[in-house]
Amino acid sequence: MPRIAATTYPLTAYYDATCPLCVAEMSAMRARDAGGRLNLVDCSPLGFSAGPAPREVLMTAMHAVDAAGRVLSGVAAIRACRAAVGLPAGGALLDLPVVGALADRAYAVLARNRYRLPRWLVARLAGRGAIAPATCADDHCRL
Helix, strand or coil: CCCCCCCCCCEEEEECCCCHHHHHHHHHHHHHCCCCCEEEEECCCCCCCCCCCCHHHHCCCCEEECCCCCEEECHHHHHHHHHHCCCCCCHHHHHCHHHHHHHHHHHHHHHHCHHHCCHHHHHHHHHHCCCCCCCEECCEECC
16 A cells, blocks of 8 residues: 655645535634644635635635645545644544545535535534534643
């Protein structure tokens, strides 16, 4: 299995700020980013052109660019963001070919349908911090 290059920081993550789930998760990531490793960029405005890909591509999946210029998208971008804020990134499990492929497909379906998610589900996921729990005090977070 090929070795994945280490992410260098800061990591710039491009996300859709018109998506309630995306906003909730990126807000939770920002709250956990004590080391200042993440730079979050809203790529949703019409005419946005400052990203690593055209706006239309950035709006189909989360993208991230590390300090070395390496571009990540989809599950790989989420994993890098999680690692940047000190959360487990799914490591060995997502590195398995079958699991990784399934995760990529599931992410693509979620990304395509993110505006259709019921608000109650988004609120529940955000309240639990589905990706990055934000219930922290004195560098100790409840997971």
